[in-house]
Amino acid sequence: MDYFLVVLLQIAGAVGNLALISVGLAVIFGMMRVINLAHGEFIMLGGFAAISSVQAGINIWLSMLVIAPLSVAMLGIVVERLVMRRLYGRMVDTMLASWGLSLLLIGLATTFFGNRVVGIAAPVGSFRIGDYSLGAYDFVLAGVVLVIFAGGYAVLRFTRAGLIARATMQNREMASSLGIEPSRVYAITFAIGSALSGLAGGLLAPISGVLPTMGVAYVAKAFITVITGGASVITGTALSSTLLGSINTVSTFVTTPVLGDVALLLAATIFLRLLPTGITGRIFKGAP
Amino acid sequence: MTFSAFSRVGGTHIALAAIAMLAAITILPGFAPLYTLINVTLYMSMGVFALSLALLWGYGGILCFGQSAFFGLGAYAYAIAAINFGDTTLAAVFAILIPALFAAGLGYFLFYGRLSDVYLGVITLTVTLILFKLINSTGGDAWRIGEARLGGFNGIPNTPLLTMPFSGIPLSPAQMFTLAAILLFATYALCKVLIVTRFGRAVIAVRENEMRAELLGYNAKRLKLAVFVISAGIAGLAGLLFATSVFVSPTMFSLSMAAQVLIWVVVGGLGTLFGPVAACFALQMATAALGKLGLVDPNIVLGLVLIVFVVFVPGGIQPALAALYNRIVSPARQSRTLEEVSR
Secondary structure (H helix, E strand, O other): OHHHHHHHHHHHHHHHHHHHHHHHHHHHHHHOOOOOOOOOHHHHHHHHHHHHHHOOOHHHHHHHHHHHHHHHHHHHHHHHOOOOHHHOHHHHHHHHHHHHHHHHHHHHHHHHHHOOOOOOOOOOEEEOOOOOEEEEEEHHHHHHHHHHHHHHHHHHHHHHHHHHHHHHOOOHHHHHOOOHHHHHHHHHHHHHHHHHHHHHHHHHHHHHHHHOHHHHHHHHHHHHHHHHHOHHEEEHHHHHHHHHHHHHHHHHHHHOOOHHHHHHHHHHHHHHHHHHHHHHHHHOOOOO | OOOOHHOOOOOHHHHHHHHHHHHHHHHHHHHOHHHHHHHHHHHHHHHHHHHHHHHHHHHHOOOOHHHHHHHHHHHHHHHHHHHHHHHHHHHHHHHHHHHHHHHHHHHHHHHHHOOOOHHHHHHHHHHHHHHHHHHOOOOOOOOEEOOEOOOOOHHOOOOOOEEEEOOOOOOOOHHHHHHHHHHHHHHHHHHHHOOOOHHHHHHHHHHHHHHHHHHOOHHHHHHHHHHHHHHHHHHHHHHHHHHHHOEEOOOHOHHHHHHHHHHHHHHHHOOOHHHHHHHHHHOOOOOOHHHHHOOOOHHHHHHHHHHHEEEEOOOOHHHHHHHHHHHHHHOOOOOOOOOOOOO
């Protein structure tokens, strides 16, 4: 019984983790149809921002939840201005340019922070279920993920800003002829997406540590989760994280962590063959 | 061959490449130090790799984010086969066949599933990552194919050197250099000829407008699959050359390998063959020099180059230079040659 509960909690943790690392990419992709291959590096920089501010003596919660997203959002604004803005509508070129950005950021981070793992201690301890010990930090993560998704859903569904965002997503020309400036919506979207990536990096720093080349490990998973999710930012990402996170955890339990990752990627590939437009391209159409 | 056929395949270009190749193999081994010779051999293997993507992306219009999968597969297929057979000639054939077969399976899945550009990119990238992870986790004695230990993170340090067929004498670095130069030239010539054959024209037609090509009766899916398989075979050959010059390691599957080859094609010019090879040489030399100086991380340079080219020189170097040449040297020559039309 205890074991079952622990496995269940592990699955929930994996799902939350996947959702956390994907949501920033999902916002940018769902809104702008731009694939940001520097997403993993945005996560990495969020991690470094959090760790650097903790080392500078700032409160850890403030560093993770405020400083990390804000600093990456600022970077996102600069990137959008200088590079992405010139490439809208040229999907392949945006992928290539953001890949270049990814290499550039890896190089810069290696230069400034050195090619080694830095970490911080998790701010909360652990507790026990029967014979098993679990980190309480996982529940912090799960809580943050729930807040992000519930908040995101509410904003998109019930506010004026959300309405504008959904309108631009659905039909850019129509929205712009109704007086909405798409370039402004895009700039804000990119900033929000970057902030979410930075938040993910900040929150993951105590668990996985931060390394300049860590982004690679995240970008493919995030990428595949978003594509599997399909057109709806919040619903799609939540559903595909649940599906892929469960597959990942179960196969990790049955085999090894590496084969667990392989199973995740393989499952997503087969899934895309069956539903080329993602889960929300077929089911739950139109949910935000 | 009549003159018109000669000029149609770009015979002048092939002849120039042949002269460059002959000059390189007669002059360079004579005076260049061993270190340079081995390095240039490596660059040439990378040049073959660049050609594989230049053909697939530039002419087939298929953007493969995971070309390094075939590069690595070729190398591993060669190393495993050579260790097991004790003979490298047959193993070299495996280095081309295995990636081609793998591409045939993967390509069937991709093209017959009618996946669009972006998904194609995602899936090829994912497959590369899967292979990278799998190979990295094959440390220890449990993971072996026949006699060959896969070696996980360390790769296969005892990758056999290519030997002369029948005699079994390993090739010297100078001979390896010559072989690489010949194969680079041969691949270039093959691609050059391929794009003017009936098959090549049809592939280009599919790139330009898939639906129109299909309505004209061409089987677009089969054409894409075919060019994908050919490109994978070429990448496998590149992997073989690379592996015998250094050794087989999981980094051959890595994302940075996949990124590099894309950068060469973007910088050299999409839809050209010479450009990517030239860009490959130039960037390899630049990153090697930078690495030696230790001033800046090579990733910074590669990243900046990629961003600058995508944003400011989207056509790449070769078309930009050709345009410049046409404007300065021959402003009177207005008629487009067949060569340009074929791009």
